[in-house]
Amino acid sequence: MxxxxxxxxxxxxxxxxxxxxxxxxxxxxxxxxxxxxxxxxxxxxxxxxxxxxxxxxxxxxxxxxxxxxxxxxxxxxxxxxxxxxxxxxxxxxxxxxxxxxxxxxxxxxxxxxxxxxxxxxxxxxxxxxxxxxxxxxxxxxxxxxxxxxxSEADPELSEYRLTGKQREAVALAARRGYFETPSRTSLDELAAELGVTPQAVSKRVRAGVEKLVETALGGDSSPDEPVRHREQ
Incomplete structure (x- = not known):
């Protein structure tokens, strides 16, 4: 497409x-x-x-x-x-x-x-x-x-698409086992690999995950049930 x-x-x-x-x-x-x-x-x-x-x-x-x-x-x-x-x-x-x-x-x-x-x-x-x-x-x-x-076919979904930097950070975090329990990597290690600060990685991963969750739920996630992210 x-x-x-x-x-x-x-x-x-x-x-x-x-x-x-x-x-x-x-x-x-x-x-x-x-x-x-x-x-x-x-x-x-x-x-x-x-x-x-x-x-x-x-x-x-x-x-x-x-x-x-x-x-x-x-x-x-x-x-x-x-x-x-x-x-x-x-x-x-x-x-x-x-x-x-x-x-x-x-x-x-x-x-x-x-x-x-x-x-x-x-x-x-x-x-x-x-x-x-x-x-x-x-x-x-x-x-x-x-x-x-x-996406020209689905403009509403486009609002939740990840930016290139968010996609890169989330994909790397998933490959390195950041979301696993216990985590197999840290923000510092991800930051070193991406060449940015741990704060920048945290922001990109958090924003990217929020967009993915909103997309999966059709944008109807309740404000009473916020998405929680584990920080390291």
Whole structure:
């Protein structure tokens, strides 16, 4: 069953220097395509709307960005500007998201860029496709954060779906025997494996379990019977 996921690809190489130089800048992608040279090299062309407090600084950053070949302003509506940006030839070993989406039947609904990374809302045909995206991106040295997953077929159920971090924490806790009696692991051990604090793990596990319980009960859990969680 297909679903819509909102993901962030953290620190992708394209345009990273631009957004590091002007961290308040935010761009929304309107369109994109690529140009292929006689030797097979590819340059990607992006049309994006930019909002920033300093357009001059943004354009200087684009000019200094080693991944940008050329750019020009196409429209100015006061608080935002539309740019056409052509990249330098992209190395063949770089993971280009849009090629992955094309090859895996993923439909991009919305795409934007900030200093944190590329933010994408897309329709995935299966969870395998989402996992393949994560494996592909992580294999290239970047990272993917799954911000939200929702079902178009059942919007009410979507309210209770776990975030990527909650799902990761709950799944790890289950695999390591955190919910067993006696527990086979501790919050400190889970935190060390995830690279976060024990407090963060506790919050993610607690929130994730609450969502799972609400889903299982159809959202009708009684306030007089709260879900209790054992902390370590």
């Amino acid at each position: 297909s679903f819509v996921a909102t993901v962030t690809v953290c620190n992708p190489p394209l345009f990273q220097k631009t957004f590091e130089a002007v961290p308040d800048a935010h761009s929304t992608v309107e369109n994109y395509h690529f140009l292929e040279g006689d030797s097979g090299e590819r340059r990607y062309v992006f049309f994006w709307w930019v909002t920033t407090g300093d357009f001059d600084a943004h354009e200087l950053a684009l000019a200094d960005d080693p991944t940008v070949g050329e750019f020009r302003e196409l429209a100015d509506v006061g608080d935002r500007r539309l740019y056409r940006i052509v990249t330098e030839p992209v190395p063949s070993d770089w993971t280009m998201l849009y090629l992955f989406f094309r090859d895996n039947d993923v439909t991009v609904l919305e795409s934007s860029r900030s200093v944190r990374g590329a933010h994408i809302e897309a329709r995935f045909p299966s969870f395998d496709a989402l996992q393949a995206l994560r494996a592909t991106v992580c294999g290239s040295g970047a990272d993917v954060e799954i911000e939200r997953i929702r």
